[in-house]
Amino acid sequence: MRLIRKIYQSFIDKPFKEGMVLNGRYVVLNIIGAGSYGIVYLCNDLKTEENRVVKQLRPSKRRNKKEIGLFENETSVLGRLNHPNMPSLYEAFSDNEYFFYVMSFIEGDNLEDLIFFKKKTFNERESLLILDQLLELVDYLHKKDIYHQDLRIPNILLKNNEPFLIDFGLSKKGATAAPIQSPASSLQKKQEGILEMKQQDYYDLGEILLYLLYTTYSSKNKKALPWTEELSLEMQTVYLLKRLLGINKHYTDISEISADLHAALKANEKAHSP
Template sequence: MIRYLRQVYQAWIDYPLRAGHRLQGRYEIVRFLGEGSYGLAYLSTDRQTGERVVVKQSKPSKRGLGRKLLRREQEALLALTHPSIPKCRGLFEDGKRLFLVTDWIDGATVEDLIFEQQRGFSELESLAFIARLLPVVRFVHERGWVHLDLRIPNVMVRDGTYVLIDFGLARRIGDTEGLEPFSSEEEERRRLPDVKSDWYAVGHFLLFLLYSGYEAQEGQPPGEWHEELSLSMATGRLLRRLLRLDEAYESDAALMRDVEAAIAALT
């Protein structure tokens, strides 16, 4: 019963703000975009400029931790000025709640492309996508940060360009302050503040792209990716290193060389 009551309380305190609500007398909420583990995001209109922006709120139920993560996200965005990363427009408090304002990216996520628009990527198209995404990832690493949430909902396609969004879990490389013990090896591979965590995530990202064009044969039993997908040797080696089934990569440059080699093997 206590657990149930706690869940009810959390759902109540984290209930999203309604459309039309205005924050600081400036940011008018258009619609609720969704929520993560620590934040709530809204598409909003900046009434001073007329522009659309994203306003992200730390979850009230997360208290100090949610506010700390939102401040760290602001720090990351201010350090990562890049055409393919949303700009931070400010941090403010309203009614004892903390909010972060960033650019609104008007486009489709890769998740939308695959599952809503039914877009299928060939092996060559999948590799080409990764080749265009990796320079952004490399930029993040060169500035001393790791994203730690490189998933298909967090990469957007806008006018033919790719934008990496949602730095809510980003950390400085090697920063383990406040990091809770990992519950599994899989979680450690995804969340340890090391560049290899982002590369591991890129491996799973690539698998999503490759499976978007996969059609199982009737009666075919489910298997591992290397059993189901018909891939070139170069792409198979690339995936095995990204997923740490073979020796892990040691640098973004080495990873990029292997991606380029895999593309060359198909052209």
């Protein structure tokens, strides 16, 4: 059954070829990504002569209410963003029951390619500084009641050593404004759900920090050891990581993370000052 589904999808989900014009405006230059429910194209906007990113819901998913819902949710989230380090939504359109949306093109290498293919390294201070910038982006989202839920190194672009956040396909919107008539238990569940989404983003930030820190690690042991033994880090950085990853008490607020992050930066600066 799974094989039949894959064959069906490969037949139905043929991407548009280079030169194809979408919505009478966007010329396909190439495919820059393909996920479980979307195909992403780099296009040239004939009206502005600027490059844009056009995301298409896979044709095989266009009659699936859940997948359409995810696509519409992502479009809705992007429409609420107004940040220079995140994509801007220009428009959404449909053509012959194909669904698309158009967003800004952010040029840069994602962290996954930088780390694994270009072998870029980040020392402890550089890693903490990137986390500091990412924390500002996540804080912006959380203040808008948006939770990314997919903070991973492929979804972070680096341009001039500045991180940009992309791919909001799994993002969720919270419910901070509960109706007055809501029962206390219902309000409590909403608050617990929001805290859980926050902590998922915090955990993901911890994993990103680990990826960055491991870029300077050279294994001398045949046996893999826990990161606490493999990495030589300042005590404050270890404390920060343990809380982000939930090994120690979970963070509940970004201000807590920011305070510990700046303590780690200060300790690192002191340790390496002449």
